[in-house]
Amino acid sequence: MILTAQREDKFRRILDAAVEAFAEVGYHQCQVSKIARLAGVADGTIYLYFKNKEDILIRLFQERMGDFIRDIRNLLQGRETTRARLMTIIETHFRNMEENLSLAKVTQLELRQSDLKIRTAINAPLKEYFRLIEEVIRSGIERGELAPVDVRIARQLIFGALDEATTDWIMARTKRSLLSESEEMLYLFEGALGLAREPRPRAGRGANPQRTADVSGKMNAGEGARA
Amino acid sequence: MILTAQREDKFRRILDAAVEAFAEVGYHQCQVSKIARLAGVADGTIYLYFKNKEDILIRLFQERMGDFIRDIRNLLQGRETTRARLMTIIETHFRNMEENLSLAKVTQLELRQSDLKIRTAINAPLKEYFRLIEEVIRSGIERGELAPVDVRIARQLIFGALDEATTDWIMARTKRSLLSESEEMLYLFEGALGLAREPRPRAGRGANPQRTADVSGKMNAGEGARA
Amino acid sequence: MILTAQREDKFRRILDAAVEAFAEVGYHQCQVSKIARLAGVADGTIYLYFKNKEDILIRLFQERMGDFIRDIRNLLQGRETTRARLMTIIETHFRNMEENLSLAKVTQLELRQSDLKIRTAINAPLKEYFRLIEEVIRSGIERGELAPVDVRIARQLIFGALDEATTDWIMARTKRSLLSESEEMLYLFEGALGLAREPRPRAGRGANPQRTADVSGKMNAGEGARA
Amino acid sequence: MILTAQREDKFRRILDAAVEAFAEVGYHQCQVSKIARLAGVADGTIYLYFKNKEDILIRLFQERMGDFIRDIRNLLQGRETTRARLMTIIETHFRNMEENLSLAKVTQLELRQSDLKIRTAINAPLKEYFRLIEEVIRSGIERGELAPVDVRIARQLIFGALDEATTDWIMARTKRSLLSESEEMLYLFEGALGLAREPRPRAGRGANPQRTADVSGKMNAGEGARA
DNA sequence: AATGAATGAGGGTTCATTCAT
DNA sequence: CATGAATGAACCCTCATTCAT
Incomplete structure (x- = not known):
């Protein structure tokens, strides 16, 4: 070597x-x-x-996931409030996927194809990401910013939501921006975690629930659903 | 024939x-x-x-997902409040997975292996599930029970959280009950969607954040992470 | 039965x-x-x-070949000269193929696909046809109408020529009549077998060798060759 | 590559x-x-x-047929008279088959098994052989050595006779020499094409028609007929 | 270290044939 | 006699991996 x-x-x-x-x-x-x-x-x-084809997939994930976690850790250094930290996670997750469509496809779609052996190997970096999310939640609780939620379940909600939003975005034909969903996602997380909510950033949101209704009125046809 | x-x-x-x-x-x-x-x-x-091996997987999913959606629709008939409806979705989702471990494994792990053709075929029933969730959210907003959230993104959060919790549960070695997470999950959804929160059902939860800390203290080792 | x-x-x-x-x-x-x-x-x-698929092919050939030989034997009854007999063979062979294109295709193309077992089973009726041709040749020799040619080889020439003409005709795109070749074929057989040649039936043939040259000038492109 | x-x-x-x-x-x-x-x-x-199994058969034929045609073309260079040219074709055809029994079996039996795709691929080299035979006939007519026969039909007779003789020989149990039939075959071709016949090369042939009768007396049992 | 020709195990699928009804 | 659903043997081809150069 x-x-x-x-x-x-x-x-x-x-x-x-x-x-x-x-x-x-x-x-x-x-x-x-x-x-x-x-x-x-x-x-x-x-x-x-x-070592073999499988090894390429594993190393690929480890490598990129490692970079991603390093990035996010660095960014979290400068974030004091739990809200800022959550936003950092959301935005970094979304931006990373948006900037690396190919990688996102592999992560969201191909990696889930792998058999047990691959998923086991993938475990470590993913666990690291889970740990990072959970640390943010736990410290938020300890600092009294968040309600005393179940950390594991809250993490499942956060990761699951980000993951699902990303998969949705990949599967969708219309290439709306994924990053643009960050604020609404943060808004939902705030509520879920009992974080005192900031006033909605998007003007008119509260005042115009119709817009939301309209959007969903599309019934997700061809977009939201995994194609 | x-x-x-x-x-x-x-x-x-x-x-x-x-x-x-x-x-x-x-x-x-x-x-x-x-x-x-x-x-x-x-x-x-x-x-x-x-038709072929692929067709088995597709028909399998369509069949079981169809049953699942039919069940959940039936149960939703008798639920008047949005809270009750959300709880129905959570519990039916979790119970269905828990009672059919093999099916859950296929749904959570194998179906994501499939190539584009399979995923396209899977689209319809999954979209139907998404639609169902979105209908609950939308009607909740219209009835003033929920905050005017973005319906699509809220659905991503709900489905993503349920999906991730299920995957977590499958990957975990310790077979804690999935259904037992329902209440905490509902609690998080309530907050996220702006539903007036019921008092926490589990006594001592608010009083004992340590339990949560303990759980996450396991750092997800071998459990939370997708193995 | x-x-x-x-x-x-x-x-x-x-x-x-x-x-x-x-x-x-x-x-x-x-x-x-x-x-x-x-x-x-x-x-x-x-x-x-x-008995099985193979048996269908065999019985098919035996049946149709039997009919064919019966026909030709009947027709030969009324033919006294060797020339008339040869013409009967040629015309019956060609007409039979022309009137049963499907059968001809099977006979000319599919039957040759068969493995040894099939060909062995096909042997009897084909041998019967060979025998018939050889009888005509032999009696022609005995009656002094034909030169003392090798009967087997002469039969190979006659059957081979008829067979090849038929295959050619099937393979050709342009559907010229197969029967129309009878006279020229007879003319060639007469010469080969030493039969005193009749004057060419087609007017102008001897006088217009160019026509022949023209025809063959086409070089058989796409027609004569087995496609 | x-x-x-x-x-x-x-x-x-x-x-x-x-x-x-x-x-x-x-x-x-x-x-x-x-x-x-x-x-x-x-x-x-x-x-x-x-490319696949079929491709082996096709390339096999193209390769060997190409060699064969090259050989025969070379030999024809040195032959001035049409008789010599015909004899060259007959002998080269027969010798080639006799020296490559396996190849002959494939050519005579297996190649005819093939479906349309194979036969189409085989077309080119076979057409080339047909063209070669037709060129000999045409030039013979032009030089006045042959009667003004229909070139295509004459070619069918020549190729058909050679082909049938070869198949006969392969199917026969008794391995008489194929090459030994060359002279009689040439004799028949001479007559068919109106070529001034040479005196029969085999002494006693004309004098001993019985030999012919004997041969055919065997009634082709198991020999002449395609088994 | 790099190459890429060679390897050969492995499996989805077809279809002639059977046999319970 | 007739049916046609069920059978299961048979095989071409792919492609991840190796190794001689």
Whole structure:
């Protein structure tokens, strides 16, 4: 195992190629040779850097999820209030997905395809993300900003909502912005967690419930539902 | 093509066998011959009832999801308040999963493995569920019971939270009851949707945030995280 | 085994259906259920009349070839000269094929698909046809009408030429008449067998070799060649 | 994709193996793994060189037929008279078959099994052979050596006779030489095409029609007829 | 380290045939 | 006799992985 810059580069090229390839055709449909082609290496070279196809998916997730958690941890340093922290999580989650559509597709769709072995390997970084969310909730409770909710269940709600919103967004044909949902999502979280609510940021929201009704009047046809 | 009770029975036996088989080894790892063996029919018989392996998964979901939605719609008939309706959704969702662990595994894990074709086929029943949730939210808003939240996003929160809680429960080794989370989940939904909160049903909850801390103190090790 | 008229009818319907089915999609591609459908009987019924799929092909050939030989034998009764007899063979062969395109396709194309077992079974009727041709040649030699050619090889030439002309005709897109080749074919046979040649029946043939040249100038493109 | 001698060799080994395998058990009965075994390669290797099983049959024919036509064209260069040219065609056709019994079996029996797709692919080389025969006939007519016969029909007679003689020979149990029929075949062709006949080469032929009678006296039992 | 030709296990699906009704 | 649902053997091909160069 050499760790030269060159090797590091090839490792990254394969990972980048894999993201694109998985996102395009799906993990199971994706042939290793396709990744090799996109990465500009020979098929066999893949196996100098990865144990097998499964390993690519796992390392991919670990790598990107690790980056994501590092980012979010850094951003949380500067956030004092629980509201600011929640907004940071929401926005970073959404922005990360929005800026990496391919990665988002893999994360939301392909990773769930994997069998038990893969999901087990994926466990660690995901657990880290869960822990991070739970820490925000717990400290919020301790500081009296949040109601004494069940931390695990509250985390399930937060992660589940962000995750579902992302999947919805990927499945939707109309490419509305995911980030634009952040404020409404924060509003819901505030209520769920018993955080004293700020006045609604969007003017006219309270005054115009019809708009909301209209939107949902579309009945989610073709958009909200996972296609 | 006969449509006798006998034929109906064989169709169901194959579907039941498929649920067990997919839950046990996963869709991709599952051989058609395994389903046939479990169903007590010949391999070829499968293809008298289903177009192909994929079709089994699709029909399976459509069938069971259809039943589920029918159940939930029936129960909602007798519920007048939005709170009661939300509780019905939560409990029916959780009970359904808890009573059909194999089905839950397929729904939560295997169905997400499927490629675009399968997910498209799955779309209709899932959309129907989304619509149902959104109808409860919308009517709650119209009746003044809920704050004028964005219906689509609120639905994402509700479905996402239920879905994530279920996945968590399946992945967890310790088989705590999923249904027992219903009340806390309802409590969070109430806050999120601006529903006037009932006093916490569980005595001591507010008084004992430590319990929550304990639970999360486990840091989700091997439980909360998707293994 | 009953031999009522009804049974006889069903036997024939299956055979007729098989001719059409084999001609349309080929023996190997043809499913037994297709024959059953065309014959208006159940799949299983086929097996009351035939041992298996192979048996259908064999009986089909035996039946039709038997009819054909009976026809040709009857016609030969009234033909005294070897020339007339040869013409009878040529015309009956061509007319038979032309009037039963489906049968011709099976005979020329599908029957040659069969494995050794089928060809062995087909042997008897084909041998009978060979014998018939050889008898005409032999008696022609004995009566001094033909040169003392090798009977077997002469038969190979006659059957081979008729067979190849038929295959050519089937493969050709342009549906020129096969029967119209009879006279030229007879002319060639006369020469080959040393039969005193009649003056060319087609006026201008000898005088206009260019026409022939023109025709062949087409180089057989798309017609003569087996497509 | 390397095109080294090594690769060329493997291509040829597979082709050779296929000829033997097809000849032995027939195209449809022949498993790809049998070809692989005979060729000394893995099953999957076949698919590096051929698109599928069908492709093996097609390429096989194109390859060998191409060689055959090249051979015959070369030999025809040195033949001035139409008689010599006809003899070249007859002898090369017969010798080629006799020296490659397996190939002959495939050509005469298996290739006719193929469905439309295969026969279409086979068209080109076969047409080339037809064209070659027709060129000999046409130039013979132009040079006044042959009667002004219909070129296409004459070609059908020549190819049909050679083809039928070959099939006969393959189906026969007694392995008389095919090549030994060349002279009699030429004799018949001479007559058919109006070529001034040479005196019969085999002494006693005219004098001993009994030999012919004897042969045919066998009534083709098990020999002449396609078994 | 890099290559890519070679490997060969593995499985979904078809369809001729059977047999209970 | 007739049916047609059920059977299950059989096989082509893919593609992740290896290894000689």
